Amino acid sequence: MSLPQPCPTTPSPAEPLDLAAAAALEGVRGANPLVGAVISGPDGAVLAVGHHRGRGAPHAEADALTRWRAARAQDRALAAVDPAACTMHVTLEPCDHTGTTGPCSLAILDAGLGAVRYAVADATGAEGGGAARLARAGVRVTGPTGHAASAALTDRWRHVRDAGRPWVTAHLAQSLDGQAAAADGTSRWITGPASRAHAHEVRARVDAIVVGTGTVAADDPRLTARDAVGADLTVQPVPVIQGRRDLPAGAALADRADLIHVRSHDPHAVLATLAAHPGPWPHGGSRPGHLLIEGGPHVLGAWLAAGLVDEVFAYTAPLLLGPGLPAVAGLPVGTLAEGLRWAPDPSEGGPVRTLGDDVLFHLAPTAKD
Ligand SMILES: NC(=O)c1ccc[n+]([C@@H]2O[C@H](COP(=O)([O-])OP(=O)(O)OC[C@H]3O[C@@H](n4cnc5c(N)ncnc54)[C@H](OP(=O)(O)O)[C@@H]3O)[C@@H](O)[C@H]2O)c1
Known part of the structure; x- marks a missing residue:
């Protein structure tokens, strides 16, 4: 495993939580929240920045601590800074439980940091509560500080968690004129290899993939998550047919x-x-935390119409298919004002990316009034 690159000491930003929130957006949405963390020195200079990369990966605090230790190992001046004079700034209250990773509260205590500032309280029962343990151990804890960019990172995740359902991602691969298949039903492949590689990365994150019986009949998919050379990955999502x-x-x-x-x-x-x-689900636990809707058009339309899709990856190829099969079917939209409008999702490299010749849109539902 390669060691993370040490983070060079940078001047103090006006608000370290801004930096932490920006780092959090490099993570992936899903069963876990987006979280970022910054460690600052006694003069406020930024010593390390970390973020959570998704289920099974170290939490943001642990990632920042790893980078901070690597920086100290390479820089005498940094190594001389008393940890007790350093502050961890984190967008979400540190956890206090052992899941696939250890409690962040204990990792912070182990590092000897003197202060913790967090933006948003984590009210997930056993998974929250790290602030109380840290305070009991003598760490100066400030929070929740109420930072808008930090709150925005977890708003949708909280909504899904409170609803007691998995995070739902939808995929669609479409031509420039919005078709998911040609008139004869052929759809392999509308998009190029870079889009398909990204789609397999997303498959690898999820617990289960839903497709309709129409897609099974037309495409006979395997629904496995595969690596760059087409080999099945060790952890596989459960296939679900609707x-x-x-x-x-x-x-x-x-x-x-x-x-x-x-x-x-x-x-x-x-x-x-x-x-x-x-x-147990492929990524552990007794409930699926992340579901992927891969279509086809009727099943995708049903999930969208039900308001159950939390993010969309729309892969759009520079291809015109003329009469074909619209990428989404059955939406009850009769007039422009009834259309389901989506918003750009700033995470994972931003809302619009080129993948080979294709364009990937990463979209979030617009907030309901
Ligand atoms: N480009 C892409 O991203 C993409 C992805 C997937 C598929 N496709 C293409 O899409 C085509 C298949 O289209 P499709 O619309 O038939 O696929 P589909 O949505 O996978 O299947 C439709 C079938 O699923 C069942 N179904 C389940 N829930 C439904 C609901 N809420 N509303 C309506 N039907 C529901 C119905 O069959 P029952 O009679 O069994 O209930 C229906 O006939 C193929 O050509 C395939 O290649 C493209």
Whole structure:
């Protein structure tokens, strides 16, 4: 494993939480919140910046501490700075529980930092509560400080957590004229290799992938997460089929012992089936934290119409298909004002990226009034 590059000491920003929030946006959305952390010295100079990279990865505080230690190992002046005179600024209250990583409260105590400032309280029961432990141990704790950019990082994640359902990501691969398939149903491949590689990265994050019976019949997908050379990754999402029809004989998914088939058109029935499933899910735990809707158009339309999609990755290829199959079907939109408008998602490299010849839009639902 390569050591993280030490973070060069930088002058004090007006608000270290601004820097922490910007770092957090480099992470990925999903079952875990976006979190960023900054360690500052006694003069306010920034000594290290860290962020959380998604489930199973170190939390932002642990990432910042690793970078801070690496910087101290290489710089005598930094090594001479008393940790007790340093402050951890973090966008979300440090956790106090052991999941796939250890409690951040203990990591901060172990490092001997004298002060912690956090922007937003973590009210997730056993997973929150790190501030109280730190304060009991004599750390100067300030928070929640109420920082708008930090709150915005976790607003959607909190909403999903409070609703007791998984984070739902939707994919669609479309032509420039908005088709998900040509008139004869062929859709492989509308987008190029770079888009498909990104789509596999997203598959690797999730617990389960939902497709409709129409997509199974047309494409016979395997729904596995694969690496750059096409090999299956060790951890695989559970395939979920939505629709009343049986699988076609010999379908690739028929061999999957973990296949879940929900014979309903209602996305809530899919969520209820997944909630009742005992697990364990591929990324651990007894409930799916992250679900991917891969289409096709009717299933995607149903999830969008139900207001159950938390982010969209729309891969758009410079290709015109003329009469074909619109990427989203069945939305009850009769006039412009009824359209579902989406907002740019600033995380993961920003809302618009080029992937080879394609353009990737990363979108968030617009806030409801
Ligand atoms: N470009 C892309 O990103 C992409 C992705 C996936 C698929 N595709 C293409 O899409 C085409 C298939 O389109 P499709 O619309 O048939 O795919 P689909 O949405 O996967 O399947 C539609 C079928 O799913 C069932 N279903 C489940 N929930 C439904 C709901 N709420 N509303 C309506 N039907 C529901 C129905 O079948 P039952 O009778 O079984 O209930 C329906 O006929 C293929 O050509 C495929 O290549 C493209």
